[in-house]
Amino acid sequence: MTNHNVFLLSLGCSKNTVDSERLMAQAEASGIVFTETADEADTILINTCGFIEDAKEESITETLAAINKKSEGKIQRIYVMGCLTELYRRELKEEMAEVDGFFGTRELPEVLAALGAEYREELYDRRSLLTPPHYAYLKIAEGCNRACSFCSIPKIRGRYRSQPVDQLMREAALLKSAGIKELNVIAQDISMFGYDTMGKSMLNDLVLRLSDMAFDWIRLFYAYPVHFPLEVVETMRGRENICNYLDLPLQHCNDRILRSMNRGINKQETIRLIETIREKNPDIRLRTTMIAGYPGETRQEFEELLQFVEAIRFDRLGCFPYCHEEHAPSFAFEDSVTDEEKQKRVAELMEIQEAISQEKNREFEGKEITVLIDQVEEGMAYGRTEYDAPEVDNECMLETGDFQVQPGMFCRARISDSAPFDLEGEVIGLG
Secondary structure (H helix, E strand, C coil), X not given: CCCCEEEEEECCCHHHHHHHHHHHHHHHHCCCEECCCHHHCCEEEEEECCCCHHHHHHHHHHHHHXXXXXXXXXXXXXXXXXHHHHHHHHHHHHHCCCCCEEECCCCHHHHHHHHCCCCXXXXXXXXXXXXXXCEEEEECEECXXXXXXXXXXXXXXXXXXXXXHHHHHHHHHHHHHCCXXXXXXXXXXXXXXXXXXXXXXXXXXXXXXXXXCCCCEEEECCCCCCCCCCHHHHHHHHCCCEEEEEECCCECCCHHHHHHHCCCCXXXXXHHHHHHHXXXXXXXXXXXXXXXXXXXXXXXXXXXXXXXXXHHCCCEEEEEECCCCCXXXXXXXXXXXXXXXXXXXXXXXXXXXXXXXXXXXXXXXXXXXXXXXXXXXXXXEEEECCCCCCCCCCEEEEECCCCCCCCCCEEEEEEEEEECCEEEEEEEEEC
């Protein structure tokens, strides 16, 4: 089989991004070329997301667009891989006969074979980055053992499997040598890292070893509140290069809903956990996500969530309308809150968060802070503080003045103005 020019479309979360990067590195080692646009390719490969309705729709829309290109003779082959296939392989095969192959989340060798490449175990640590050249993700585990009622990830990704620490250190070393300054540590759930292999949490040990490698910033994502190893928060406080940032998805605060969601934690335990984290590291910024309109959520239970958010004052917060996902356990419940009401509740919650974010951002006015620059255009630099993750959090918009600022640089900035989700200011020094 001849090697192809492949256009890879990677949809969904950062964990999917890592899978795509791993696939690219393997395929390139076999001589396959990845193109910038679909028009230059003879093959389109789509790494799909199947997590929520919008993501599924995007995956299907993009696949239909590829089928269109194939029927017009502009491309020769279409392959579809990832989460959506894992859930709907049979249906997709029936509905989309024009697709040349469907592959799940654990079929990397098979995808490569279809492309005319071979899988090489010794290249497992290598990735061709899809992120900007100064930050990358390190996926420390696959799958999930939690049984949250609203989530289909365990069905998509299987049981929790921690990556061996030695392998992660090799992968991190390659990222460091490629010039990565910000390492974002991810998994479906970083709290459980090591339990399956060592019988205890190995997260702190891993974070210390990564910190010793002298990345400028190390950031931690997706820590499940149950079994979160609190020593990590002390390490964060003690180590300069571990960002004072933790993504701790809580989803709700009402005890009945938390029980129905199968979260394994109640409201009082949640409050105690947050208080302990903030006591151990007063400078930490907490990010969380909430779900509005879960089956049976009453107005009173939602009001309780509003009051909770107002009282806890999260630094960063995202809120999603509940999605009635047929492969999730909560599909057995009646989806009792209307779509319109879900959206209304999301808006109400975000309005409260907006006011909190505005107050917190105002505290930066007149201060000097360190910012990592993500992009530069026409005298303006756009970047982030250590309290902001790529793509989801606040942005700093800085006038560069006479400074030669490039993406991937750290600079000192003076903040002059703020909005709920932005800071504005000027660059006053580099490094």
